[in-house]
Amino acid sequence: MTARLSSAVVYQNPKAALAWLEKAFGFELAMLLEDADGNLAHSQMEFGDSYIMVGQEWSDDHKSPRSIGGKNTQTVHIQVEGDLDAHCERARAAGAEIIAEPETQFYGDRTYRCRDLEGHIWTVSQTVKAVSREEAEAASGLKITGWR
Numbered sequence: 001m002t003a004r005l006s007s008a009v010v011y012q013n014p015k016a017a018l019a020w021l022e023k024a025f026g027f028e029l030a031m032l033l034e035d036a037d038g039n040l041a042h043s044q045m046e047f048g049d050s051y052i053m054v055g056q057e058w059s060d061d062h063k064s065p066r067s068i069g070g071k072n073t074q075t076v077h078i079q080v081e082g083d084l085d086a087h088c089e090r091a092r093a094a095g096a097e098i099i100a101e102p103e104t105q106f107y108g109d110r111t112y113r114c115r116d117l118e119g120h121i122w123t124v125s126q127t128v129k130a131v132s133r134e135e136a137e138a139a140s141g142l143k144i145t146g147w148r
Contacts, residue, residue: 007076008053011118012064014040017054020117021045024094025078025087025124027052047078065119075113075121084126088112091124106139107131 011017021027027045035041043054057063065072080087085102091114092098099121100113108131113123131139133147 006051008055009120010055010057010062010064012057012066014054014056018043020094024091024096070119072121075123078124080124080126084110087124104128107136
């Protein structure tokens with residue numbers, strides 16, 4: 001069985017978010033459903049073999065971070081194959097707040113974190129070095145189980 005995992009991200013202004021996610025991260029619009037008044041009912045954006053759903057606030061439990069004091073209950077992770085530093089600059093130029101500059105991690109990925117136009121936190125990574133479990137444990141001081 002093949003399985004995919006996707007996330008749904010909620011915005012006050014989802015149409016602005018669609019344009020921003022394309023400009024900042026290179027996502028591509030795959031589906032857009034609008035009601036008779038032009039309001040977004042559902043959308044999906046693709047990134048490589050993955051996708052996210054982008055929607056509007058629709059209940060007290062589905063809010064943009066902008067509506068709840070900037071709080072996040074999850075972050076979205078993007079794994080890129082190209083130049084991570086260039087990706088970071090693209091996001092910065094689009095208005096992303098870079099909250100962690102690109103840095104190579106003990107597990108072999110180079111990562112940065114940013115906050116989008118409504119406060120969602122995104123982590124972006126590029127694998128730059130193959131690291132064994134033993135190397136990662138030695139570099140981090142952590143006991144690691146299930147390393148691939």
